[in-house]
Amino acid sequence: MENYTVPSYVISTIAETVSENETHASLDSLFMYAEAPGEPPEGSKAVKALEWLRRINKVSGSETLTIIGRIIEKYMETDVETAPTFWRSEEMIEKEKANIEKIRKALERAGLSYSTGGIISKGEGLATKTLSELIKKKNIQAIDQEFERAIKNVQLSPREAVSAACNILESLFKVYIEEHNHLQMPAKQDLQSVWKVVKTDLGLDASKLEERDLQEIVSGIMATVNGIGALRTHASAAHGAGKKPYKLKPRHAKLAIHAAHTIAAFVLETWNEKKA
Incomplete structure (x- = not known):
């Protein structure tokens, strides 16, 4: 994973949250569980948490996001949807929700996203957010799962x-094909084959567009879909690497993810417009 320095406002937000909700003993335990470097700093809980997080940011290099992800995991994955009980009042539940939202907004401002399991990832741009909203509205579970897998592995495993x-x-x-009765699933269900059916039905044919600029963009989309499919075949975790495996880096994975997300969002929006 690449080295990353977490912005000070993210550090401050996390420090404030943990110092308000932990005792000295539990704060030490939490940071040790996360494998934070060094001994617990001296001072109040707020000072201790802030200094320890700054130390992580300064000396942990490529492990910085991993360590901080473990620290906020217990907060981000608290079950706040349950009804109040003897042990958890409505006030406590509202406070937990506020903690999650506060950390989430700080991460989002820094271009970071949290995934289940204490994973903090970089690289969630506008296309990713748009796609996330679209697939949740359509409740397409398979796409939602792949969306999470892509974001989770962009730093840890670019091939995946x-x-x-x-x-x-x-x-x-x-x-798309399954939900349109007039379409037939191709015998070979690889990316290029199913894409051919969908692009034809949606009218995504560059030759039929009058505007030359749009022709070039749509032609680029066709080539990009083929390129993403070829990259999975030759370099991803879906196939054997062969004698000369691609040396994929996070930036290569981000390129493929952003391209796929942009195309998927465009197809979903075109689908919605056609249906309307």
Whole structure:
């Protein structure tokens, strides 16, 4: 994973949250569980948490996001949907919700996202957020799962992230075909085959567009879908690496993810417009 320095406002938000909700003993235990470097700093809980987080940021290098992810995991994955009980009042539940929202907004401002299991990832841009909203509205579980897998693995396993990026498109196109009775699923259900059916039905044919600029963009989309499929075949975790495996880096995975997300969002929006 690449080195990353967490912005000071994220550090401050997390420090404030943990110092308000932990005792000295539990705060020490939490940071040790996360494998934070060094001994607990001296001072109040607020000072201790802030200094320890700054130390993580300064010396942990590529492990910074991993360690901080473990620290906020207990807060981000608290079950706040349950009704108040003898042990958890409505006030406590509202406070837990506020903690999650406060940390989430700080991460979002820094271009970071949290995934289940204490995973903090970089690289969730506008296309990713748009796609996330669209797939949740359509409740397409398979796409939602691949979406999470892509974001989770972009830093940890670029090959796995590329595979997930391709699966996002493949799953979307298959769902589209299944939901339109006049369409027939191709015998070979690889990305290129299902894409051919979908693009024809949606009218995404560059040759039929009058505007030359749009022709070039749509032609680029066609080539990009093929490129993502080929990258999964030759370099992702979906196939053997062969004698000369691609040296995929997070930036390569991000390119594939952002491209797949942009195309998926465009297809979903075109689908919604056609249905309307």
